[in-house]
Amino acid sequence: MPRNRLTAILLTLAAGVMLVGGFQFDVLYAKFCQITGYGGTTGRAELNDSEVLDRSVRVYFDSNVAPDLNWEFKPEQRYIDVSLGQSGLAYYQVKNRSNKPIVGTANFNVTPIKAAPFFIKTECFCFTEQLIRPGEKVVMPVLFFVDPQMDDEKRYDDIKELTLSYTFFKVENPETQVIDKSAAQSRDEVN
Amino acid sequence: MVAVPGDDHAHDHKPGFFTRWFLSTNHKDIGTLYLIFAIVAGVLGGYLSFMMRAELGEPGIQIFDEDVRRFNVYATMHGLIMIFFVVMPALIGGFGNWFVPIMIGAPDMAFPRMNNLSFWLLPTAFACLIISFFVSGGDGDGFGGGWVMYPPLSTSGSPGPAFDFIIIGLLAAGFSSIFGAINFITTILNMRAPGMTIHKMPLFAWSVLVTAFLLLLALPVLAASLFMLLTDRIPGGTGFFNPAMGGDPVMFQHLFWFFGHPEVYIMILPAFGIVSHVISTNSRKPVFGYLGMAYAMVAIGVVGFVVWAHHMYTVGMDVNLKAYFVAATLVIAVPTGVKVFSWLATMWGGSLRFTIPMQWALAFIALFVIGGVTGVMLANAGFDTWAHDTYFVVAHFHYVLSMGAVFGIFCGFYYWFGKMSGYLYNKWLAGAHFWLFFIGVNMIFMPQHFIGMNRRHVDFPVEMADGNWLSTMGIIPTGVGMLFFFLMLAEAFIRKRPAGDNYWGEGATTLEWTLPSPPPFHQFNTLPRISDDDGH
Numbered sequence: 001m002p003r004n005r006l007t008a009i010l011l012t013l014a015a016g017v018m019l020v021g022g023f024q025f026d027v028l029y030a031k032f033c034q035i036t037g038y039g040g041t042t043g044r045a046e047l048n049d050s051e052v053l054d055r056s057v058r059v060y061f062d063s064n065v066a067p068d069l070n071w072e073f074k075p076e077q078r079y080i081d082v083s084l085g086q087s088g089l090a091y092y093q094v095k096n097r098s099n100k101p102i103v104g105t106a107n108f109n110v111t112p113i114k115a116a117p118f119f120i121k122t123e124c125f126c127f128t129e130q131l132i133r134p135g136e137k138v139v140m141p142v143l144f145f146v147d148p149q150m151d152d153e154k155r156y157d158d159i160k161e162l163t164l165s166y167t168f169f170k171v172e173n174p175e176t177q178v179i180d181k182s183a184a185q186s187r188d189e190v191n
Numbered sequence: 192m193v194a195v196p197g198d199d200h201a202h203d204h205k206p207g208f209f210t211r212w213f214l215s216t217n218h219k220d221i222g223t224l225y226l227i228f229a230i231v232a233g234v235l236g237g238y239l240s241f242m243m244r245a246e247l248g249e250p251g252i253q254i255f256d257e258d259v260r261r262f263n264v265y266a267t268m269h270g271l272i273m274i275f276f277v278v279m280p281a282l283i284g285g286f287g288n289w290f291v292p293i294m295i296g297a298p299d300m301a302f303p304r305m306n307n308l309s310f311w312l313l314p315t316a317f318a319c320l321i322i323s324f325f326v327s328g329g330d331g332d333g334f335g336g337g338w339v340m341y342p343p344l345s346t347s348g349s350p351g352p353a354f355d356f357i358i359i360g361l362l363a364a365g366f367s368s369i370f371g372a373i374n375f376i377t378t379i380l381n382m383r384a385p386g387m388t389i390h391k392m393p394l395f396a397w398s399v400l401v402t403a404f405l406l407l408l409a410l411p412v413l414a415a416s417l418f419m420l421l422t423d424r425i426p427g428g429t430g431f432f433n434p435a436m437g438g439d440p441v442m443f444q445h446l447f448w449f450f451g452h453p454e455v456y457i458m459i460l461p462a463f464g465i466v467s468h469v470i471s472t473n474s475r476k477p478v479f480g481y482l483g484m485a486y487a488m489v490a491i492g493v494v495g496f497v498v499w500a501h502h503m504y505t506v507g508m509d510v511n512l513k514a515y516f517v518a519a520t521l522v523i524a525v526p527t528g529v530k531v532f533s534w535l536a537t538m539w540g541g542s543l544r545f546t547i548p549m550q551w552a553l554a555f556i557a558l559f560v561i562g563g564v565t566g567v568m569l570a571n572a573g574f575d576t577w578a579h580d581t582y583f584v585v586a587h588f589h590y591v592l593s594m595g596a597v598f599g600i601f602c603g604f605y606y607w608f609g610k611m612s613g614y615l616y617n618k619w620l621a622g623a624h625f626w627l628f629f630i631g632v633n634m635i636f637m638p639q640h641f642i643g644m645n646r647r648h649v650d651f652p653v654e655m656a657d658g659n660w661l662s663t664m665g666i667i668p669t670g671v672g673m674l675f676f677f678l679m680l681a682e683a684f685i686r687k688r689p690a691g692d693n694y695w696g697e698g699a700t701t702l703e704w705t706l707p708s709p710p711p712f713h714q715f716n717t718l719p720r721i722s723d724d725d726g727h
Contacts, residue, residue, distance in 0.1 A: 004301045007377040015369050015411045022415025022446060026431055029442050066435055107434050114509045155511075169435035172427070 042110050042164075043120040044127075048145045052085040057146055061090055062165040069170040070098040071132065076139070085148040092125070092140050092166065096132040103131050103174035106166045115159045118150040126166060129174055205712050216303035217712065218288045221310050223611070225284030228313060229600075232276035237673065239269040241666050244635065248663035250653045262649040263335030268324060270338030271357070274458065275364045276317050278592065281600045282461035283368070283406075284310065287375060287399045289611060293703045293710065294393045296384025296719045301377040305370050312367035319360030328353030337647065339447060342432040342440045346423045355424065358417050365410045365417075372406035375399055384702075386721030390485075393701045394478060397485045398464025401492040402457050408496070409453035416446040441506050448499035456495045458592060459559075460488055462599020463530055466552045468701065469606050470534050473549035474541025475698035480533040487526035487533075494523050504572045505579050513572040520570035527563060531556060546695075547621040551602035554629055555595060562590025565640070580646045586639035594632055601628075601676075609690030612683065613709040620679040627672030634665030 033041040059082060061075035072095040082088040096102055106126040110116040121127075123143035132138055144164070150156045205211055215221050243265050246254045255262045288306065292299055300306045328334045334354040336344040345354055379400045383392065392400075420443070422429040430436025432443045471478040478484060498520045504513060534556055543549070565587040569575050578584060601624075609615055642658035644651050651659060693704040706714055 003381050004377050007381055008302065008373050011373045011376055011407055015373070015407050018408050019411035019415055022412040023419070025412075025415070025446055026438070026442060029439065029445070033439075107437075111507075113507055114511075167434070172436075 042108060042116050043118070043147070045120045045122055048085070048087045048120070048122055050085040050145065050148050052083050053148045053151055054083065055151055056081050056083045057159060058161045059088060059090075059144075059146075060161060060163040061092070062163055063092060064165065064167040066167065066169045069102065069104055069168055071096055071102070071104060071168055073166070073168050082146060084146050084151055087122070087143060087145045090142050090144070090164075092142065093137065094130070094132055094140060094168070095137040096134055099134045101131060101133045103129050103171040104168045105129050105171050106168045108164065108166045111163050111165070112159060115146075115150065115156060115162055118147040118156070119162060119164065120145055120147055129171055131174070214307065215310075216299075216307050218292050218300045218303070218306060219611075219710065219712075221306050222285050222287070222289035224310050225280045225288060225313075226286075226604075226611075228310075228317075229277050229281035229285055232272055232280070232317060236269055236272035236277055237670075239265045239272070241670065243269065244663045244666045246649060247651070247659050249660065250651055250656055252650055255649055258331050259649045260331045260335050261333065263337070263647055264324070264328070264331075264333035266647055267335055267337050268320065268333070271320060271361070272317075273592075274338065274454070275361065276313065276320075278458045278596045278600070279368065280313060282458070282465075282596065282603075283375075283399065283402060284313075284371060286395070286465065286600075286603045286607070287371075287402075287461065290607065290703055291375060291396050291399050292378060292382070293706065293714060294396050294701050295379060295382065296387055296702055296715055296721065297378060297382040298713060298715045298718075300374050301382055302374050305374055309367045309371040309374065312363045312370075316360040316363035316367065319356045319363065323353045323356035323360065326353050326356065327351030339444075339451070340420065341447075342420065342423065342443050345420055346432060355421070358421050362414055362417055365414050368406050369410050369414075372403040372410075375403040376407065379403075384715070384718045384721060390482065391721060392485075393464075394467040394481070394484055394488075395461070395464035395701075398460045398467075398488055401488045402460045405453040405457050405460075405492050405495065409450045409457070412446060413450035413454075416443060416450070419443075419446075441503075444503045444506060445500070448502045449496075451502065452499040453492070453495045455588075455592070456491055458596045459599070460491065462555065462596050462602070463488060465599050465603040465606065466534065466555050467530075467537075469548045469552040469602050470537050472606070472695050472698040472700075473544045473546055473552070474538045475544075476537055476541040477700070478533070479536035479539075480529070483529055484533050487529040490526040491523060494519065494526070498523065501570055501572075501575070504575045517570055517572050521567065524563065524567055531560060531563075546605075547616070547618060547625060548602050548606035550622075550625050551598050551605060554625075555598040555602060558590055558594035558598065558633075562587055562592075562595060565590065582639040582642045582644045582646060585646055586636045589632075589636045589639075593636065601625075606695075607703070608683070609694050610703055610706075610708045610710070613690055613707075614683045614686070615688040615690050615694065616679050616683045617686075620675050620682055624672050624675040624679055627668045627675060629672075631665050631667070631669030631672055635662050635669065636665075638662045 058079050060079045061077065063073045063075055065071050065073045072093075074093055076091040076093055080088050080090055094104075108124075108126050110119045121142060121144045123141060125140035125142065130138070130140070142164075146162070150159065211217075211220060212224065215224065242254060243262065246252070246262060252259060288300065324333050326332060328351045329349050332353065334345070334349055334357055336349060336354070340354075340357075342348075379392070379396055383389075419429065419431040423432055423438075430438045432438045432440045434440065467478050467484060498516060500508065500512070500516045501520045504516075508516075545553075565583070569578060569584065569587055605616065605621060638658040638661045642655050642662070644655050644659070690708040692707050693699050694708070695704070702719060703710070705719070
């Protein structure tokens with residue numbers, strides 16, 4: 001019965017589309033989070049050219065380290081008060097407590113979640129992988145501003161505080177090459 | 192309906208035992224296999240729940256004292272077995288295979304061999320789940336991460352092979368259902384008898400059609416998320432759900448519930464179809480608001496795809512998003528209300544008979560409404576945040592599944608038992624089964640609304656002892672009731688009282704009642720014609 005076969009083929013296609021859609025969901029999901037700030041995904045910009053408003057928010061800084069990463073990671077200041085549109089600069093301190101060079105990468109989010117799309121970073125250590133040598137202590141900046149568009153809508157009027165939170169994870173297969181000192185020296189000699 | 196002429200010569204030439212049952216392509220035999228399989232799996236799933244209830248009978252640890260983690264393994268397996276290997280095989284594979292082709296006047300399913308494949312994937316899948324029970328899941332045997340399988344507990348948290356077996360088993364069960372869904376949709380769309388328009392089709396066929404579409408669109412998403420879990424579990428593999436690799440564990444919850452919410456309608460819609468027939472037959476009236484009933488199921492199916500995040504209000508969603516999911520979820524109460532009130536209107540002014548299937552159907556309506564009301568409560572994000580992961584939720588979904596779907600299964604079983612086996616059941620034994628089971632499950636689940644206890648805990652403080660004790664006592668009538676079910680089966684097959692073609696008489700108007708009981712091995716070699724003035 002060719003009609004049955006046609007129906008079955010169409011239905012199999014429908015199921016196949018859902019299967020592929022399920023696999024591609026991570027791409028859709030990442031896009032969706034970027035656009036809506038869902039789950040506390042923050043925005044990113046090249047530079048801050050927004051006007052500065054006469055309303056300030058207090059930005060708190062939080063830090064976490066994954067259990068399998070022997071790093072010390074803490075913000076240098078607990079909070080900063082910034083006006084909407086004003087650039088804020090905060091520093092985090094990282095120390096590698098292990099005896100090996102390790103590459104880590106930081107994930108981040110902002111709470112309250114509804115304000116996350118307005119939290120915009122122009123410069124951040126979380127954009128790239130970080131290589132820290134044994135015992136090395138590094139101070140890392142994050143340059144950000146809170147988009148003054150947040151003032152346009154009433155539902156963001158209750159926002160007086162924001163928390164920016166980072167978690168450092170170990171990168172198993174880093175793009176940054178981990179070169180220990182002896183290897184680096186020998187390469188210098190060749191050059 | 193028109194009687195079926197001249198299709199009874201040499202039809203009951205059945206193949207030998209092995210060919211008939213193991214290589215079967217006959218929709219009725221495959222339906223029987225599904226029902227037997229569901230009964231066997233149901234006994235195991237029920238045993239697991241009885242052990243958990245026995246553990247929770249009093250404070251302290253009684254049964255799982257060697258490995259308390261085993262309690263969560265039991266809970267996980269109970270959920271998976273009851274959903275994938277009891278309710279779905281019984282309602283869709285069992286009754287669907289048996290009665291959808293007959294009700295629409297088709298000789299068999301569209302793809303009989305694929306039907307065979309659908310069934311035999313299930314015991315294979317079930318074997319994988321059983322194996323999972325006895326192999327290492329990291330710090331003990333089995334997987335205890337719940338039927339929802341959230342990472343990271345199901346990825347880095349369960350290193351052993353136990354969860355891999357569950358993934359493989361669920362993939363097999365999922366593909367079995369997808370093949371079944373393709374088969375049902377093709378059969379219903381293309382193989383209806385002449386005159387059987389889609390708006391004359393019996394409601395059970397409608398319910399299976401909607402269910403099959405839900406299966407077809409929801410299960411591939413489960414398959415995708417299970418594949419992703421599998422590759423995430425491989426050391427050095429992917430990191431879809433691993434934040435250290437840029438993934439997101441909450442994404443799994445979205446994927447899972449995008450499948451999981453349609454899944455709950457997959458389990459209840461065929462029961463809606465069965466109950467509609469039973470109430471119409473036993474009121475000796477056509478069902479009230481036929482088109483409304485059919486399209487209410489379509490509406491439930493469609494809206495069921497856009498409400499999934501009400502299972503995850505506590506993951507940290509924006510309040511606007513919550514507001515949407517609350518509103519969309521509450522909307523489902525409208526078509527469900529259409530169904531409930533249409534059942535009541537069907538009975539209104541009818542000539543009622545309180546037969547055994549009618550008792551199950553009436554109990555279904557009452558108990559499903561209780562579960563529906565707690566469902567409307569839980570749809571509200573504010574209340575849900577408070578009741579999240581408590582026994583209130585457990586009571587809610589057991590009222591709609593353990594009493595909704597399972598009462599629907601028994602309702603259909605007693606309604607069609609004579610048609611399927613050819614024998615009448617003993618009314619006293621069947622009545623004892625109904626009343627004991629009815630009292631038992633209410634004793635188990637009604638107190639759970641009020642215990643105020645967290646889910647998935649092996650122990651509880653002494654203040655919660657009374658409710659838990661009452662709930663555990665409920666397993667006694669439930670268990671004895673199930674004994675009466677098996678006694679009823681044995682008695683019917685020993686006594687062999689012939690049932691006759693239409694043992695419900697007036698009111699039973701669908702095509703299966705025009706055939707002998709049991710129907711011939713092949714029916715409708717000459718297709719029945721449904722005239723314009725025939726009802727549905």
